[in-house]
Amino acid sequence: MVKIGVLALQGAVREHVKLLQAPGVEVVVVKKVEQLEELDGLVLPGGESTTMRRLIDKYDFFEPLKQFAKSEKPVFGTCAGLILMAKQLIGQSEGHLEIIDMEVERNAFGRQRESFEAELMVKGIADDIMAVFIRAPLIKSVGEDVEILSKYNGEIVAVRQDQFLACSFHPELTEDARFHQYFVEIVKETKNKCLNV
Ligand code: GLN
Numbered sequence: 001m002v003k004i005g006v007l008a009l010q011g012a013v014r015e016h017v018k019l020l021q022a023p024g025v026e027v028v029v030v031k032k033v034e035q036l037e038e039l040d041g042l043v044l045p046g047g048e049s050t051t052m053r054r055l056i057d058k059y060d061f062f063e064p065l066k067q068f069a070k071s072e073k074p075v076f077g078t079c080a081g082l083i084l085m086a087k088q089l090i091g092q093s094e095g096h097l098e099i100i101d102m103e104v105e106r107n108a109f110g111r112q113r114e115s116f117e118a119e120l121m122v123k124g125i126a127d128d129i130m131a132v133f134i135r136a137p138l139i140k141s142v143g144e145d146v147e148i149l150s151k152y153n154g155e156i157v158a159v160r161q162d163q164f165l166a167c168s169f170h171p172e173l174t175e176d177a178r179f180h181q182y183f184v185e186i187v188k189e190t191k192n193k194c195l196n197v
Contacts, residue, residue, distance in 0.1 A: 002025055005035060005039040006043045012170065033061055041190070042074070044078070049084055056084075082166040082168055085098075085164065086098070087101050087103070104139055105137060108155075131152070132171075133169045
């Protein structure tokens with residue numbers, strides 16, 4: 001059994017909870033810092049990253065979240081969650097949690113394309129993932145330890161760095177659980193590795 005939390009300060013929480021549910025997975029809605037201790041993995045949902053950061057600070061989640069990632073527990077961020085995980089944000093002097101070595105541009109698709117859907121090839125998952133983009137960020141560059149999982153029109157939209165996963169679209173807004181299953185596998189593998197050390 002693995003326990004996976006969804007940070008529930010703001011954003012699309014319920015949708016993630018639904019898609020994470022699977023045999024062998026207990027899903028926890030995380031509202032208090034103490035809950036992080038019991039988790040094997042964490043999802044940072046989509047929403048609005050500036051608001052989410054403000055709430056992270058207000059409820060003293062900032063250091064505990066950084067520690068969670070430092071302790072090598074898996075983290076999966078979608079859209080605003082991806083923004084929180086970026087090491088660098090274009091136009092800002094520093095990132096937020098700085099978990100993945102990538103440079104990210106917020107709201108990168110411009111006005112005309114504020115939200116749209118596209119079918120994507122995602123390495124290791126499938127070649128027919130329906131991706132919902134909503135005022136989505138783009139990954140402009142990645143460090144050498146980061147694996148690119150998917151591109152849309154030549155731009156990077158999903159990445160993995162070890163046990164950290166991020167995408168600029170919203171797999172939680174579809175009925176397709178394959179992206180979440182991929183994260184659940186990362187959580188299981190990481191937990192087994194820790195138990196075997
Ligand atoms: N544009 C939002 C931000 O900057 C992210 C949008 C989303 O999560 N759908 O935080």
